[in-house]
Amino acid sequence: MSKTRLQALPDVPTIAEAGYAGMEGENWFGVLVPAGTPSDIVSLLHREIVDVIALPEMRERFAALGLEPVGSTPKEFAERIAIELDKWGKVIRLANIRGQ
Numbered sequence: 001m002s003k004t005r006l007q008a009l010p011d012v013p014t015i016a017e018a019g020y021a022g023m024e025g026e027n028w029f030g031v032l033v034p035a036g037t038p039s040d041i042v043s044l045l046h047r048e049i050v051d052v053i054a055l056p057e058m059r060e061r062f063a064a065l066g067l068e069p070v071g072s073t074p075k076e077f078a079e080r081i082a083i084e085l086d087k088w089g090k091v092i093r094l095a096n097i098r099g100q
Contacts, residue, residue, distance in 0.1 A: 001025040008066040030077050042074050 001015040003024050015023050031049060033042060052058055053069040062069050072080070091097075 006066060007068060008063060028080070030081075046074055 001024055003014060003016070003026075005012065005014055015021075015025075031045065033045065050071040053062070053071050059069065
């Protein structure tokens with residue numbers, strides 16, 4: 001359901017190509033730290049994580065799992081979380097989903 005075709009499955013169309021534009025949804029993983037963590041610590045963690053996911057052996061392991069690492073900045077990741085909360089919050093409200 002991603003916006004672009006996956007490297008691992010180049011012949012599988014995206015959800016939009018299959019006729020369902022606007023239905024994108026992706027799995028994503030990230031590293032979170034407690035609010036108020038000093039920015040120098042956040043920067044250090046970010047640099048180290050980006051360095052690790054850039055290693056050829058890590059890229060191979062991710063690819064074997066069908067994953068494509070991104071290594072976005074902390075700001076970009078925060079923006080992604082905000083977008084996802086808004087998007088799925090609307091779905092939850094429209095579907096009247098309630099926790100049990």
